[in-house]
Amino acid sequence: MDNEIKQLIVSDEKVAHVQLENPLDHALLILIKSGYTAIPVLDKSYRVQGQISKAHILDSILGIERIEMERLHDYKVKDVMSPKVPRMHKDETFGKALMLSINHPFVCIEDHDHSFVGILTRRSILALIHRHFEK
Amino acid sequence: MDNEIKQLIVSDEKVAHVQLENPLDHALLILIKSGYTAIPVLDKSYRVQGQISKAHILDSILGIERIEMERLHDYKVKDVMSPKVPRMHKDETFGKALMLSINHPFVCIEDHDHSFVGILTRRSILALIHRHFEK
Ligand SMILES: Nc1ncnc2c1ncn2[C@@H]1O[C@@H]2COP(=O)(O)O[C@H]3[C@@H](O)[C@H](n4cnc5c(N)ncnc54)O[C@@H]3COP(=O)(O)O[C@H]2[C@H]1O
Numbered sequence: 001m002d003n004e005i006k007q008l009i010v011s012d013e014k015v016a017h018v019q020l021e022n023p024l025d026h027a028l029l030i031l032i033k034s035g036y037t038a039i040p041v042l043d044k045s046y047r048v049q050g051q052i053s054k055a056h057i058l059d060s061i062l063g064i065e066r067i068e069m070e071r072l073h074d075y076k077v078k079d080v081m082s083p084k085v086p087r088m089h090k091d092e093t094f095g096k097a098l099m100l101s102i103n104h105p106f107v108c109i110e111d112h113d114h115s116f117v118g119i120l121t122r123r124s125i126l127a128l129i130h131r132h133f134e135k
Numbered sequence: 136m137d138n139e140i141k142q143l144i145v146s147d148e149k150v151a152h153v154q155l156e157n158p159l160d161h162a163l164l165i166l167i168k169s170g171y172t173a174i175p176v177l178d179k180s181y182r183v184q185g186q187i188s189k190a191h192i193l194d195s196i197l198g199i200e201r202i203e204m205e206r207l208h209d210y211k212v213k214d215v216m217s218p219k220v221p222r223m224h225k226d227e228t229f230g231k232a233l234m235l236s237i238n239h240p241f242v243c244i245e246d247h248d249h250s251f252v253g254i255l256t257r258r259s260i261l262a263l264i265h266r267h268f269e270k
């Protein structure tokens with residue numbers, strides 16, 4: 001199983017993501033439309049800076065009784081996102097990807113210059129293991 | 136690896152869950168407080184009927200511009216939940232749990248009379264595989 005992780009990667013153009021400076025109403029729209037729980041946050045030089053989820057956005061602005069939707073535009077992604085997101089290099093082993101996926105639904109994959117290459121999901125790791133398990 | 140799944144199960148008293156007839160404001164509170172993306176929905180005889188997530192609740196009442204929080208109490212969990220949730224019997228094999236976890240973050244575990252025993256999470260499956268992988 002210690003083969004390359006390259007063929008498991010969801011490549012960057014298929015990954016829903018936002019930028020640090022995006023307003024929160026834009027980020028909420030991307031999260032709702034994509035249907036994903038959490039997505040990566042990139043900076044202008046295409047490097048991963050963290051992740052953001054619907055829960056982050058809702059927690060940050062949950063006013064008493066009602067969510068003030070009109071305040072969403074005044075905040076930016078970087079104001080509420082989590083800087084903690086697992087990352088690894090595209091040439092590292094499957095064992096490392098497996099270890100990181102224990103506590104994280106997805107792992108960000110980077111190039112030698114730390115630019116974003118894509119993500120590795122628990123689903124793709126479990127599907128590979130199941131194929132080996134059945135043999 | 137084809138050992139019992141019993142020691143991997145998160146037992147029912149540790150699983151955040153709601154009932155079919157609970158109002159949606161109660162369900163949203165449980166989801167936000169627990170921090171979980173989706174949780175099981177049980178009926179009065181403690182059988183799994185589906186699952187509900189914050190996205191289900193937000194999608195169902197997302198009015199134009201603002202989420203009408205006061206309407207939440209008028210709906211019930213059964214009105215917006217998803218009836219699709221993977222389930223298996225507590226005596227079934229690890230292979231079946233692995234297969235189901237490919238496309239589902241958690242699997243509901245049932246007894247011989249279909250009563251709820253607990254859930255099996257991707258995390259516990261990945262942790263077990265990693266332990267075997269390292270040997
Ligand atoms: N549109 C869809 N079609 C089919 N199945 C879907 C789906 N959306 C969600 N799922 C299923 O639900 C799991 C959990 O998704 P979630 O959005 O919570 O959590 C996701 C999401 O936060 C992130 N993710 C996955 N694909 C992504 C993408 N293309 N762009 C951005 N984030 C992604 O990685 C987490 C783990 O993904 P993973 O595939 O292991 O696990 C997914 C997948 O098995």
Ligand SMILES: Nc1ncnc2c1ncn2[C@@H]1O[C@@H]2COP(=O)(O)O[C@H]3[C@@H](O)[C@H](n4cnc5c(N)ncnc54)O[C@@H]3COP(=O)(O)O[C@H]2[C@H]1O
Nearest residue numbers: 102103104149150151170171172173174240241256257258
């Ligand atoms: N309070 C916490 N402490 C430590 N880690 C946490 C955590 N909350 C979430 N995580 C981490 O994030 C993963 C995704 O959680 P999520 O809530 O999207 O998705 C969860 C949630 O929908 C459900 N779940 C897990 N434990 C639950 C429980 N005690 N009650 C109800 N639902 C639970 O099963 C899904 C998969 O759980 P899994 O453990 O494989 O994977 C978890 C775990 O690795």
